[in-house]
Amino acid sequence: MRQERNNIFAEIDWILVGLFIALVGFGWMNIYAASKNEENTQILDFTTKYGKQIIWIALSLPMIIIILFFNAKFYERFSGIFYLLSLLILILLFPLGKEINGAKSWFNFGFMGLQPSEFAKAFTALAVAKLLSDRQYNLGLVKNQIKAFIIIFTPAFLIIMQPDAGSAIIYLSFFFVLNREGLTLNYILFGFITLLIFILIILFGHLTILTTLLSLLTIGVVYAIYKGGKIFFRFNWYKILGLYAIIFLFTLGTEYVYNDIFKQHQRDRFEVLLGLKIDKSNIGYNSYQSELTISSGGISGKGFLQGDLTQGDFVPEQHTDYIFSTIGEEWGFLGSTLVIILFLLLLYRIIYLAESHTNKFGRIYGYGVASILFFHIAINIGMVIGLMPTIGIPLPFFSYGGSSLWGFTILLFIFIRLDAHKDYDW
């Protein structure tokens, strides 16, 4: 075991730092394009969105230095406390949070707001890493699985109660981490099949799907009995009955949840995405404008600050959730593909580094970082280019906003700090 060098900067992964700088820098340019107006083009005007973003970026620098200053062990040791603190803060939102658009997701400090859910992800990742890295821990045991689920879904539940379902979905990304550490794929498979049947039910109606599934099952059972005879039936009749029950419960349950528990705006988002509703002006307006704006960029884009649809503010929330449409319009196919490639490199690099950790804690945390970023990127860009329903979550490092920028910065740089330490571990 070598002695850790004092100079942390010689040890950190500069490729990740470089990707971070590239994404944040290019992100700011696009925020500038999306939020500048005619009267005011001063870059250092802190009343504007792009001016404020400069402050957030500048403030992330001391934050990074502090994160790198602490010993890697510090994060492992205190992960539980961080996690509990973030839960406390999420709970404090209910009495103290400011209600915006019907959700209590923000603390308001007058000059700025903070969104705790953006920070809770990183601390949940630490807590999950801590739990799973325990040598006594075996994910094969249902008891342990439940422990992990509790850690993951407690903050998710608090966020759903705000209510901010979009931000809570991110916590599903931890399934990748659990799977990497030994959790059976069945959960994910089950999730996929459920989602598929859910979509089919919306598309074709629950009666059609119910009949189809029942017929398929019956054909299967008849075939199995023909092949296996009475013995098969004797040993498996409860499973068969169970399957029939599940099909009934699931289809009818989905129908009930979709029509009676979902809100109209949530149903609309699904239906617009699945092409059941075509609407350029109301629900589908964001998606329509965003796709149009991206298409208008063509191959090489209209050029920086030359996107007329961006400059005309035709895409709502363009500086935050729809920032990718600015890239599409002003930088074209080449620019938007480049951004996707940068994100892919970032993700590959994180996983690659995580896999090289001999320390389980670092690897699991790295996996958590990659999974969280992947979910954000996939859902956000997918929404902007019309492949995903409208779920309002930011694009990491790009979208305007201090909380999200700092949240992702903390998430990434804790990993960079852990990674810088890996050679001195055990």
Next chain:
Amino acid sequence: MKRRYLLYFFITAMGLIYIVRLFQLQVIKGSNYDPIHNSAVKIEYDYPERGYVYDRNNKLLVANQLSYDVMIQPNQVRPLDTLEFCNLLKIDKENFLKRFRRAENYATYLPSVFLKQLAKEDFAFLQEKLHKYAGFFIQKRVIREYPVSAAANVLGYISEVNEALAKENKYYQAGELVGKDGIERQYEDYLRGIKGKKYLQRNNLNKVTGAYLDGKYDTLPENGKDLTLTLDIELQAYAQTLMNGKRGGIVALEPETGEILALVTAPSYDPNMLVGRKRSKNSILLFNDTISKPSYDRGLLAAYAPGSPFKMMNALIGLEENVINHKTTFRCYNGYRYGKKESDFMGCHCGVFGKPINLKTAIAKSCNSYFSNTYKRIVEKNNNPSEGLDSWHRHVSSFGLGDYLGYDLPAGSPGLIPDGKYYDKRYKYAWNGSTNISNAIGQGEILTTPIQLANFTAAIANKGYFFTPHILKKVNKKPIQDPKYTIAKKTTINQKHFTPVIEAMHEVFKSGTGKYNQVKGIEICGKTGTAENFTRINGTKIQLPDHSILVAFAPKKNPKIALAIFVENGGYGSTIAAPVTSLIIEKYLTGQISKENKYREKRMLSLSLTDIYDKLHQKPEEIASGTK
């Protein structure tokens, strides 16, 4: 599969799917993207001034004037003194509210027209007090102005572009102005100019935030071109006044160029009637009058049997086909018998009984028998009437009859000149020259319009060629170059055959039907005619007063004007058509009416056929000359 690859797999799959989707959106769909016509770009037009129109002597016929529309943007309107405002605009409160609601329904945040084309005086008052009425403002518009109130049928008018045209033609936006008739329509492209375009960047609130791409695509307006017409507006106005109280048309041409000197339809209207606020009221008046049809250009559209003037045509063809020569004579016994039955007889009023009649006399006295014989010889020349008539048709067509002449005005009628096929079909091949003998004297199936007849006359005056009649002389003071109007068209008749015909036409005004309408010092050549017309009442065909027809040119040597005139129900050609012709020719060639002919002018100005026209529609049987 190793567990670590699962996330790699998902990340890679996402990357590929998203890049393919971006390719679809940006490369495939993006190639159809129109950079200018989208919601972020607003196009503002800079309207050029519409071209002016002058007559051949540079007299201004059409100019532009300013008109003032009161505009409203409802969301900016503040409570106001409605009573005073209504008084200023000269509308009542109910009307005010109606207009206000209409503007609100259109869009509260966009300007729309509140009151169109305010009178100049009202505008002056309003302008002083307008500052009190937030949300109302004035928009200037350019409308047409006609310093001379004549030739409305030639000038046409402009009106607002409707949705249908705006859809069909990308140049126009609904609400802009476009030429709708006459030269305004014919030469729309010259007159309108090219509007300038400004591309502006706008935001989602429809607010303009600056020039689009620094004005890279912007264009400047190009003013409309000024047109000089071939029309002599003085002659036109004079001819129009002569037609007061009559219905009909006059077309006067300059034979050596084909230029239209006057194109009169009667009744007509003052072109200023279709300008400004009175426009909609007047257009109902004009376009819904289906009896006297002031908006119907009789000079171009009214296709009638030409009557006797067509005899010259048959004479020329007879000479060309060598079935007669200028010495050929026929005898007339108060008419011409073309069949064996009692009724197969065409009467004649030439008054020369049983003596040989030569060509000159035949034209001068308008002998029906002479031309029936000639026509029959033409048609039956080779004992094949269908072929004979085809060759007759070829000659007639060479004068521009039987088809659209190709002049540069939007209205027109082809008329009708039958050919062999026409009768083959009608009579199943069983016919000969006698079957359609009426063609000999310009009756029967033949139909011609006044402008076709005027052109026919010009071709005679030129001895065998003509220039397609046209109304446009110069564009921006530069003479037109269009070969369609500057290259002569030859008829199929040899030049030498025109001399005896012209001599005979001269005789008409010397001793024939036009002799009372001579002008001292001017040798007029012409031919009067009368076209029968019928109407059907309760199944009986009754004959109405004849249409009066006349073609003429003058002077005989080096002709300067050729014209055709027809007056509905004007009786014999010599009673109305001849004096009007004589006055027009005198006016055009000498610039005035001599003292000795003033009586003629006075008589024509006061002569009105309104009584006849009124009866025509109420009790036609009272003025019927007979039934058939």
